[in-house]
Amino acid sequence: MIIADIAGRLLKPDTLLVAVGCVLACAASQALAAGAGLLEPAAMPEPPPCITAKPAGSPALRVATIGYQLAVANKADCPSHAMLSGLLLHDRAAYSEKTRRTLTGLGNGFGILGVVAGSPADAAGLTAGDEIIGLDGAPLTEWRTDLESAGATYARVEAFTATLSKTLSHGPAHLRIVHAGQERDVILAQQPGCDVSFALLPGRKPDAWTDGRYLAVTAGxxxxxxxxxxxxxxxxxxxxxxxxxxxxxxxxxxxxxxxxxxxxxxxxxxxxxxxxxxxxxxxxxxxxxxxxxxxxxxxxxxxxxxxxxxxxxxxxxxxxxxxxxxxxxxxxxxxxxxx
Structure with a gap:
């Protein structure tokens, strides 16, 4: 099933980190372990006033942008809802052990590959290259390391995406990030949308499908x-x-x-x-x-x-x-x- 393909059985993972990185929302998983108090509050961002109908960037960001726009604009017609961030994420576990040894600029948190224009992540000032290292006072560098394996897996990224959506369902999320080598705090606003995860998969044949939870399109x-x-x-x-x-x-x-x-x-x-x-x-x-x-x-x-x-x-x-x-x-x- 496509769930297995997206969640843990992707081929050539070093080129497919976009698959789960494109996830806008997925079923809730375990919440973060209790940590210290909330981070120092920053200025509360306003929800984006509009969505931009001009996708840009990588093919993955293009799919994520269109998916985000569809999920937000048509949430009233969807059977279930989730909070959308507009983030494309990856972590070290998404790569083979050999590749992990050569990675630079990515610690044990969750790296940002791209940000959907007009999304809460964009409004919060998050950019590609930033790394999320904390959520609502709980550190993430050792979070759910049980989901890592010797081979490449997106299980940890997917679990965090679900947890972030669940956290946002209770209110704005406080993120601790590393930006240009410096740590800072940002607040991610709430944005409800359709509870469907969007993904870009490899393949020359023009293809698209859904199982009700995931919606995938091919590079073809x-x-x-x-x-x-x-x-x-x-x-x-x-x-x-x-x-x-x-x-x-x-x-x-x-x-x-x-x-x-x-x-x-x-x-x-x-x-x-x-x-x-x-x-x-x-x-x-x-x-x-x-x-x-x-x-x-x-x-x-x-x-x-x-x-x-x-x-x-x-x-x-x-x-x-x-x-x-x-x-x-x-x-x-x-x-x-x-x-």
């Missing part, structure tokens, strides 16, 4: 399409979660109909709701048609009997896009940045 898909089409692909999978289509097993390429046998009705429902989801996150209503046109040109589409045809899906999405374009936006004006 991110290389093939632009942001609007990628946002629709991810929104389509998120729609499956919202509609209750992905409660148990993974849905391999449910958005595209490659190697999957899902019913036409579910796919059509996810197409239309996914278009609304991507619009809510600030992406073009043409994203759906862009996606299916790109997949058709790449030769990736192999339709099964249970899937609508490519032309039928593009027609339905084009009609829905025209309908949505005529509707007054129901989004709060502060949801999407306009510049």
């Amino acid at each position: 898909l991110t290389d093939l399409v632009g942001d609007d089409a990628l946002a629709f692909a991810m929104a389509h999978e998120l729609a499956h979660v919202a509609l209750g289509h992905a409660k148990e097993a993974e849905r391999p390429l449910a958005a595209f109909g490659i190697g999957a046998g899902h019913v036409r009705q579910e796919e059509s429902q996810a197409d239309l709701l996914g278009l609304r989801f991507s619009q809510a996150a600030g992406y073009s209503l043409s994203g759906g048609a862009m996606l299916f046109n790109a997949l058709a040109k790449s030769g990736s589409l192999r339709w099964g009997l249970t899937h609508p045809s490519n032309n039928a899906r593009i027609t339905a999405l084009t009609q829905e896009a025209a309908h949505l374009a005529q509707q007054p936006s129901s989004l709060p004006k502060s949801t999407i940045c306009t510049d």
